[in-house]
Amino acid sequence: GTLQDNSTLLQFKFFYILKLDYESKRKRKVAEIQHALNSSPVDVAALRRMAISEGGLLTDEIRSKVWPKLLNVNTDDLPPKPGPELRENNKDYQQVLLDVQRSLRRFPPRMPDAEREVLQEQLIDSILVVLKRNPQLHYYQGYHDIVVTFLLVVGERMATALVEKLSTHHLRDFMDPTMDNTKHILNYLMPIIESVNPELHDFMQRAEVGTIFALSWLITWFGHVLSDFRHVVRLYDFFLACHPLMPIYFAAVIVLYREHQVLESECDMASVHHLLSQIPQDLPYETLISRAGDLFVQFPPSELSKEAIQQENTAVSTFKDFELVSAQQRPDAVLRRRLREQPQRERRSNITAARTGTRRLMKLAVMGLTVALGAAAFAVANGALEWAAKFELQLFP
Amino acid sequence: MASAPLPLGPPPRCRILKMIVIGDSGVGKTCLTFRFCAGKFPNKTEATIGVDFREKTVEIDGEKIKIQLWDTAGQERFRKSMVQHYYRNVHAVVFVYDITNMATFQSLPAWIEECKQHSLGGEIPRILVGNKCDLKDATQVRTDLAQKFADTHSMPLFETSAKNPGDNDHVEAIFMTLAHKLKNHKPMMLSQPLLDENKVQLDPEPSPGVECYC
Numbered sequence: 001g002t003l004q005d006n007s008t009l010l011q012f013k014f015f016y017i018l019k020l021d022y023e024s025k026r027k028r029k030v031a032e033i034q035h036a037l038n039s040s041p042v043d044v045a046a047l048r049r050m051a052i053s054e055g056g057l058l059t060d061e062i063r064s065k066v067w068p069k070l071l072n073v074n075t076d077d078l079p080p081k082p083g084p085e086l087r088e089n090n091k092d093y094q095q096v097l098l099d100v101q102r103s104l105r106r107f108p109p110r111m112p113d114a115e116r117e118v119l120q121e122q123l124i125d126s127i128l129v130v131l132k133r134n135p136q137l138h139y140y141q142g143y144h145d146i147v148v149t150f151l152l153v154v155g156e157r158m159a160t161a162l163v164e165k166l167s168t169h170h171l172r173d174f175m176d177p178t179m180d181n182t183k184h185i186l187n188y189l190m191p192i193i194e195s196v197n198p199e200l201h202d203f204m205q206r207a208e209v210g211t212i213f214a215l216s217w218l219i220t221w222f223g224h225v226l227s228d229f230r231h232v233v234r235l236y237d238f239f240l241a242c243h244p245l246m247p248i249y250f251a252a253v254i255v256l257y258r259e260h261q262v263l264e265s266e267c268d269m270a271s272v273h274h275l276l277s278q279i280p281q282d283l284p285y286e287t288l289i290s291r292a293g294d295l296f297v298q299f300p301p302s303e304l305s306k307e308a309i310q311q312e313n314t315a316v317s318t319f320k321d322f323e324l325v326s327a328q329q330r331p332d333a334v335l336r337r338r339l340r341e342q343p344q345r346e347r348r349s350n351i352t353a354a355r356t357g358t359r360r361l362m363k364l365a366v367m368g369l370t371v372a373l374g375a376a377a378f379a380v381a382n383g384a385l386e387w388a389a390k391f392e393l394q395l396f397p
Numbered sequence: 398m399a400s401a402p403l404p405l406g407p408p409p410r411c412r413i414l415k416m417i418v419i420g421d422s423g424v425g426k427t428c429l430t431f432r433f434c435a436g437k438f439p440n441k442t443e444a445t446i447g448v449d450f451r452e453k454t455v456e457i458d459g460e461k462i463k464i465q466l467w468d469t470a471g472q473e474r475f476r477k478s479m480v481q482h483y484y485r486n487v488h489a490v491v492f493v494y495d496i497t498n499m500a501t502f503q504s505l506p507a508w509i510e511e512c513k514q515h516s517l518g519g520e521i522p523r524i525l526v527g528n529k530c531d532l533k534d535a536t537q538v539r540t541d542l543a544q545k546f547a548d549t550h551s552m553p554l555f556e557t558s559a560k561n562p563g564d565n566d567h568v569e570a571i572f573m574t575l576a577h578k579l580k581n582h583k584p585m586m587l588s589q590p591l592l593d594e595n596k597v598q599l600d601p602e603p604s605p606g607v608e609c610y611c
C-alpha cells in the first residue's frame with residue numbers, strides 16, 4: 001500500500017512541478033508579449049519570436065493584438081463595412097457563396113446556427129471586399145478557409161484588413177490567374193524530403209504520388225484539413241511570423257514524420273495519396289514546428305530552387321521561373337551566407353549536432369532559429385530594399 | 398526472376414478500375430462519389446481542393462474488383478496545371494453536370510476538350526451524369542437536350558440524384574454499369590505485382606496500367 005501511495009505522491013509532485021513550470025513559463029511569455037506590444041515603436045522582432053516559439057501567441061485575445069503587428073497593418077484605418085451593391089454583378093460571388101455555404105466544419109461545433117449564419121455572411125463580404133479592391137488577385141477554392149480563420153479570431157473588419165495584406169504578400173502566388181506558381185512552390189516539397197530522407201523520397205517517386213495531396217495544406221495553411229481550431233491558429237502564428245515558403249517546409253515535416261506509415265503502404269499512387277491526404281489529427285505540433293524551422297534554415301529555398309525547377313514536368317517559361325526564384329531567394333541567400341560565415345567553433349558544434357540528430361537534419365538552438373526565421377520573415381514583409389540592413393540588425397542586436 | 402516472398406503469402410489479386418470524375422464546381426461530384434463508396438448522401442461536404450480519392454471493392458461475375466474514384470476540384474484554375482497528373486492511367490471518365498444549372502451543362506465541351514488533351518478521348522468509356530434530379534422543379538437542362546449532346550459524343554446519359562436517387566437510377570447502378578462494361582473492355586491493372594511472364598500472359602495488349610507496377 002505505502003509503496004504505491006508513495007509513487008502516486010511522487011507522480012503527483014512531478015506533474016505539479018511540470019504544471020507550475022508550464023504556468024510560470026506561460027505567464028512570463030504573456031508578460032514579454034505585452035512588453036513588446038507596449039514598446040515604442042512596437043518590438044515586432046520580439047513578437048515574431050513569440051509567435052514562432054513554443055505555444056505561439058497563446059490566446060486569441062493576444063492574437064488579435066499581435067497579428068496586425070506581424071502584418072504591419074494599421075488598425076486605426078480599417079476598410080468600411082460594404083453595402084449590398086458589393087454582391088451585384090460580382091464575378092466571384094457565386095463561387096464564394098458555394099464554398100462558404102459548404103464551410104460548416106470551420107465553425108465551432110456548438111455555435112448556434114443563427115450566429116454561424118451571420119459569420120458566414122461576413123465571410124462572404126470580407127472575401128469579396130479584398131477581391132474587389134485588388135483586381136489583380138484571383139479567388140481560389142480554399143481561400144475561404146484562410147479568411148474564416150481570421151474572421152473567427154479578429155472579427156470582420158480587421159479580418160478584411162489583415163487578409164488583404166496577407167493576400168498581397170504570403171498568398172500572392174496562389175492568387176495569380178493560373179496556378180503555375182502554386183505548382184512551382186509545391187515542387188519544393190520533394191527536394192526538401194529528399195534532403196532529409198532519400199529513402200522516403202525514392203519510395204514516393206516510385207509510387208508517382210505527385211504533390212497534390214499537399215495542395216490544400218499549402219494554399220489554406222492547413223485550415224482546410226485540421227479539425228481543431230486551436231491547432232490551426234497555432235500554425236497561423238508560426239506562418240505569419242515566417243517566410244512565405246514555410247508552409248511547404250511544414251508539409252514536408254509532416255510527410256517525414258509519417259515515414260514509417262508511408263514506407264509500409266503499397267507503393268502506388270492511390271495508396272500513398274490516400275494515406276498522406278488523411279492528415280492525423282494528433283500531430284505533435286510544437287515539435288513539428290521547430291523541425292520545420294530547422295529544415296528551413298538548413299535547406300533554405302535558394303538551395304532547393306534548382307531541384308524544384310527540375311521537378312517541373314510542364315514547360316513553364318524559364319524566364320518566369322527565374323523571376324520567381326530570384327524573388328523568393330533574397331533573404332535566404334543572406335541567411336546561408338551568414339551560416340557559412342559562422343565562426344568555426346560554432347559550426348563544428350553544428351556538425352556534431354547533425355551527426356547525432358535525426359538523419360541529416362540538424363537541430364538549431366531555439367533562439368538562433370527564431371531569430372533567423374524572424375529575420376527572413378521580416379525581410380519579406382518589408383520589401384526588397386530594406387531587408388538587408390534590418391536582417392543584420394536583428395541577427396546581431 | 399522471382400518476386401520476394403511476402404510474409405503472409407500473396408494476397409488474392411484484385412483488378413483495379415480507375416475512374417476520374419469531372420465537371421464544374423458544385424455539380425455534386427463529391428456527393429456522387431461519396432454516395433457510391435459510402436452508400437449515403439454526405440451531410441456536410443466541402444469544396445474539393447485538388448483531388449480526393451475514394452474507393453470501393455465490388456464483385457462482378459464472382460470477381461473482386463476495386464473501383465477507384467478520383468474526385469477532382471471543379472474550379473477552373475485547378476484544371477490546367479494541377480489535376481493533370483491524375484489523368485494518367487485512367488480507365489473511364491465520368492462527366493457530371495447539374496440539371497438545375499445550365500452553365501454547368503454548357504461547360505461540358507470544355508471538359509471533354511480537357512480530357513482529349515490528356516489523350517482520354519472516345520477510345521475509353523465515358524459517361525455523362527446529370528445530377529440533382531430530386532430538384533425537378535428547378536430543372537434547367539431538359540433530358541432531350543442532354544440526350545442529344547450525349548449522342549453526339551457517343552456517351553450514355555444517366556440522370557440521377559446523389560441525394561435521392563430514383564429506383565431506376567441508383568448511383569450505384571451507374572458506376573456498376575461502367576464497371577461491367579470495363580471488365581470486358583480492356584485489361585485493367587492489377588493491384589499486386591506479378592511475375593513478368595505472368596503479366597505478359599494476362600495482359601497481352603499494352604495496358605495503361607502497366608507502368609504502375611512497382
Ligand SMILES: Nc1nc2c(ncn2[C@@H]2O[C@H](COP(=O)(O)OP(=O)(O)OP(=O)(O)O)[C@@H](O)[C@H]2O)c(=O)[nH]1
Pocket residue numbers: 102420421422423424425426427428429442443444445446469470471472528529530531532557558559560561
Ligand atoms: N438537392 C441536391 N443537392 C445536391 C445533390 N448533390 C449534391 N448536392 C449539393 O450540391 C452542393 C455541391 O455538392 P458537391 O458534391 O460538394 O459538389 P462538387 O461537384 O464536388 O464541387 P467542387 O468540389 O467545388 O468541385 C452541396 O451543397 C450538396 O449538398 C443532389 O443530388 N441533390
Ligand SMILES: [Mg+2]
Pocket residue numbers: 426427428443444445468469470471
Ligand atoms: Mg467536390
